[in-house]
Amino acid sequence: MMKKDKGEFVMSKIIYDFDKGVERRGTDAKKYDPSLCPGDVLPFWIADTDFPSPVEVTEALRERVEMNHYGYPYIDPAFEESIARWYKVRHNTVLNPEYIDFSPCVIPAMIWFAEEFSSVGDKILLQTPVYPPFHDLVKNNGRQLVYNEMDLVNGRYEVNFEDLEKKLSDPKVKILFICNPQNPTGRCFTREELVRMGEMCIRNHVMIGVDEIHGDIIFDGHTFIPFGGISEEFADHSVTFINPAKTFNVAGFRTAAWFTHNKEIYRRMMNQQTYKKGMGRNIFGNAALMACYNHGDDYADQCVAYLNETKNQAGAYINENIPKIKAIEPEAPLMIWMDCRGLGFQSQKELKDFMFRDAKVLLNDGTTFGEKEGKGFMRFNFAAPRAVVMEGLKRIKEAADRL
Numbered sequence: 439m440m441k442k443d444k445g446e447f448v449m450s451k452i453i454y455d456f457d458k459g460v461e462r463r464g465t466d467a468k469k470y471d472p473s474l475c476p477g478d479v480l481p482f483w484i485a486d487t488d489f490p491s492p493v494e495v496t497e498a499l500r501e502r503v504e505m506n507h508y509g510y511p512y513i514d515p516a517f518e519e520s521i522a523r524w525y526k527v528r529h530n531t532v533l534n535p536e537y538i539d540f541s542p543c544v545i546p547a548m549i550w551f552a553e554e555f556s557s558v559g560d561k562i563l564l565q566t567p568v569y570p571p572f573h574d575l576v577k578n579n580g581r582q583l584v585y586n587e588m589d590l591v592n593g594r595y596e597v598n599f600e601d602l603e604k605k606l607s608d609p610k611v612k613i614l615f616i617c618n619p620q621n622p623t624g625r626c627f628t629r630e631e632l633v634r635m636g637e638m639c640i641r642n643h644v645m646i647g648v649d650e651i652h653g654d655i656i657f658d659g660h661t662f663i664p665f666g667g668i669s670e671e672f673a674d675h676s677v678t679f680i681n682p683a684k685t686f687n688v689a690g691f692r693t694a695a696w697f698t699h700n701k702e703i704y705r706r707m708m709n710q711q712t713y714k715k716g717m718g719r720n721i722f723g724n725a726a727l728m729a730c731y732n733h734g735d736d737y738a739d740q741c742v743a744y745l746n747e748t749k750n751q752a753g754a755y756i757n758e759n760i761p762k763i764k765a766i767e768p769e770a771p772l773m774i775w776m777d778c779r780g781l782g783f784q785s786q787k788e789l790k791d792f793m794f795r796d797a798k799v800l801l802n803d804g805t806t807f808g809e810k811e812g813k814g815f816m817r818f819n820f821a822a823p824r825a826v827v828m829e830g831l832k833r834i835k836e837a838a839d840r841l
Contacts, residue, residue: 481800541679543694544679547716562583568621622802657746660769670699691720763838
């Protein structure tokens with residue numbers, strides 16, 4: 439790597455060895471917390487990767503550390519410009535850097551959105567099963583949860599539009615949160631699905647918050663469609679939340695962003711952000727995010743290609759060797775939503791105990807994504823060296839064979 443100018447690097451193409459991964463056990467990695475994941479258990483739960491982050495991130499951090507001062511940073515427009523660059527180059531969507539801003543994570547910005555565009559006692563609609571903090575941010579802020587349960591049809595989750603239309607017609611519903619790509623089902627919503635959802639919301643005067651944190655990890659045959667880029671009308675009724683954490687394994691910097699295309703929505707979001715004291719940017723998080731979004735293209739391409747093949751091999755192994763478990767094939771992210779109802783357990787606790795004590799793997803409990811919709815399901819994060827993933831699946835097979 440040759441240094442060019444401040445914050446910029448001239449790179450020869452680096453080939454990443456994702457089969458090698460990075461050793462995280464014994465570090466401060468939450469995924470390997472010994473109080474949750476003892477040494478004889480393989481972790482496939484928390485949604486980060488066991489891959490090294492891009493070398494550009496390390497170089498950017500080294501440059502910042504060598505400045506030898508770590509005081510308050512000013513708001514550098516390069517932060518917003520890097521996000522606009524990424525969405526333009528990667529997703530063919532034009533963003534106005536003036537309407538992009540920092541958030542310490544995705545969830546705090548979603549809370550600001552919920553508090554600004556709804557009132558205590560109003561209803562917020564979620565499409566379940568969905569990422570557990572979505573449920574919490576609604577309940578913990580005095581709003582009522584309403585669920586639009588997705589339907590599992592022939593091994594693929596689909597939006598129940600009839601139910602969605604009915605729920606959105608309730609004047610107490612003020613917000614729909616869309617998770618796209620969807621966690622944990624692995625759906626990457628089509629343009630047609632997003633248009634239908636957006637039109638229903640606008641017709642019923644419902645604001646739309648869109649979590650696009652997994653939008654870079656899309657598998658063969660599928661296309662990620664940024665919601666705000668579909669139409670000016672959609673852009674004027676929505677806020678989008680993003681974070682480089684998943685693609686580049688930089689979650690520990692607690693540096694995310696949100697954006698809109700509408701001046702008034704931006705002003706209202708900034709009112710909440712200022713009131714909640716969400717203004718303090720992390721100097722190292724700034725450097726990491728800008729390195730990812732300015733220089734992370736090759737890394738992202740290689741990582742997605744590797745995950746795509748792992749997904750194919752893992753799905754084939756489950757289908758061929760563990761007939762009592764059905765793998766919901768993901769169109770995106772880095773998790774397989776596993777239908778384990780065929781194992782025959784009477785309770786979710788029995789299923790969790792089977793995975794942890796018998797198979798010696800740590801997975802996410804499906805009921806945390808939806809108490810009813812997730813019963814009998816577990817989420818398996820396959821963003822690890824392929825040999826580790828296959829060893830984990832082998833352990834599940836052998837434990838299932840002993841039942």
